[in-house]
Amino acid sequence: MKSLLLILTIIPLFTLISQPKHKNLPPEIIQVRYQPDPRPDRILLTVTSDPVTSFTVTWRTDTTVTNALAEIAVSDPSPDFDEQKTRHKAISSSLNNEFASALYHRVDFRDLKPATHYVYRVGDGTYWSEWLQHRTPDAISRKLTFVYLGDAQNNLHSLWSRSIREAYRTAPNAAFFLHAGDLINHSQNDYEWSEWFNAASFIFRSVPQLAAIGNHEYIKNLEGTKTGISPFWDVQFNFPQNGPTGLSDQSYYVDYPTLRLIVLNSNEKYEEQAHWLDQTLHNNDKKWVVVSFHHPVVSAARGRLNESVLSNWKPLLDKYKVDLVLQGHDHTYARGQNIVTGAGEYEKESGTVYVVSVCGAKMYELTPQEWMDRKAENTQLFQVVTLDQDQLEYKSYTADGNIYDAFRLVKTVEGQPNKLTELPVEVQQELRFETTKPNSNQLPDKN
Numbered sequence: 001m002k003s004l005l006l007i008l009t010i011i012p013l014f015t016l017i018s019q020p021k022h023k024n025l026p027p028e029i030i031q032v033r034y035q036p037d038p039r040p041d042r043i044l045l046t047v048t049s050d051p052v053t054s055f056t057v058t059w060r061t062d063t064t065v066t067n068a069l070a071e072i073a074v075s076d077p078s079p080d081f082d083e084q085k086t087r088h089k090a091i092s093s094s095l096n097n098e099f100a101s102a103l104y105h106r107v108d109f110r111d112l113k114p115a116t117h118y119v120y121r122v123g124d125g126t127y128w129s130e131w132l133q134h135r136t137p138d139a140i141s142r143k144l145t146f147v148y149l150g151d152a153q154n155n156l157h158s159l160w161s162r163s164i165r166e167a168y169r170t171a172p173n174a175a176f177f178l179h180a181g182d183l184i185n186h187s188q189n190d191y192e193w194s195e196w197f198n199a200a201s202f203i204f205r206s207v208p209q210l211a212a213i214g215n216h217e218y219i220k221n222l223e224g225t226k227t228g229i230s231p232f233w234d235v236q237f238n239f240p241q242n243g244p245t246g247l248s249d250q251s252y253y254v255d256y257p258t259l260r261l262i263v264l265n266s267n268e269k270y271e272e273q274a275h276w277l278d279q280t281l282h283n284n285d286k287k288w289v290v291v292s293f294h295h296p297v298v299s300a301a302r303g304r305l306n307e308s309v310l311s312n313w314k315p316l317l318d319k320y321k322v323d324l325v326l327q328g329h330d331h332t333y334a335r336g337q338n339i340v341t342g343a344g345e346y347e348k349e350s351g352t353v354y355v356v357s358v359c360g361a362k363m364y365e366l367t368p369q370e371w372m373d374r375k376a377e378n379t380q381l382f383q384v385v386t387l388d389q390d391q392l393e394y395k396s397y398t399a400d401g402n403i404y405d406a407f408r409l410v411k412t413v414e415g416q417p418n419k420l421t422e423l424p425v426e427v428q429q430e431l432r433f434e435t436t437k438p439n440s441n442q443l444p445d446k447n
Contacts, residue, residue, distance in 0.1 A: 150357035180328035181214025181294030187230035315344030351417025
């Protein structure tokens, strides 16, 4: 493995508070520590465009740390594995606002071996994290499992924590976790980000996390107009830089041996992303294609249609027979195939499966529609997707571990739609809980 040396660079990011100040304040009762200190926290794994031979780690400290470091070694059952470690200097960025100042650090581990257990830690030579383990994917394996999560957004410490922890318990060997946007509620609220990290604990440190950007990751001014993305987005997340110009950390793709995962930003620049999506789908040689973004192609809740997503992206998703489209935003659950909207000529023959899901505590009222083969409301869910040769198995679990929805896709003749087979589930009724209408604090966000 070649040693990577990165020069320490301090890049100041001064943040203007453009949304109401009270939305950025911590609550009266602090449940988790959120102020930075010299000890590394908010440690997060993400992947590069080649996750088989590389991964990225980011973390946070206070501004007294001027020598941020990461160490890595091949794992060994002996505690002496660190004798073979290599040390890497981090690239650091400062994030300053009126509530806290912190440094965010990043190291890219490259030239790694496929299917290999690595141990790494981050720190400054005095303060260190624990040694953490991550296994790189197999370069030739035909089998891959990942976890898909809808909106987290609210009650992250108290209620979302059970969803992501149950997801890890169900799929501990997942190659990555995919978040479909709205990770937090207020984009500039430092405390909410601390709850998001705290809820997942070591999961974020061991399993790579990928995310689509939601509307709640955007800053909004007093008139409710989006003025830019959260200042925490770029310093915390380092996704592949292979997307369209101006959105390279918000629209991107990742390739595994049998999967191309494409993530889009459903908040803006729909036509530019459509052109890039067309090229990315056309030049794909992977057996399976999964696309994820925040705002659904067809909403599962009343009055929330995103016309730009529907008109610009759905014709391409159907034309290229994308296997699975994973979405959030509607705080309900719905799954269907061959959704006919009049948006393109390939709708009736694509076989594309569209899913909307929610894993957090904020719930909206479902609007039942003909395209929904399975639906739910007032239910926290997470999904486990497994690819194996010509089969894709999808299972949606409730936060307490029951299978709510399950199906299998099988590849048929090239150019033809997949064959979908419904699988047995433990919960039979369509709506497991009574309808809960939005309260005054849960009015749907249209954008």
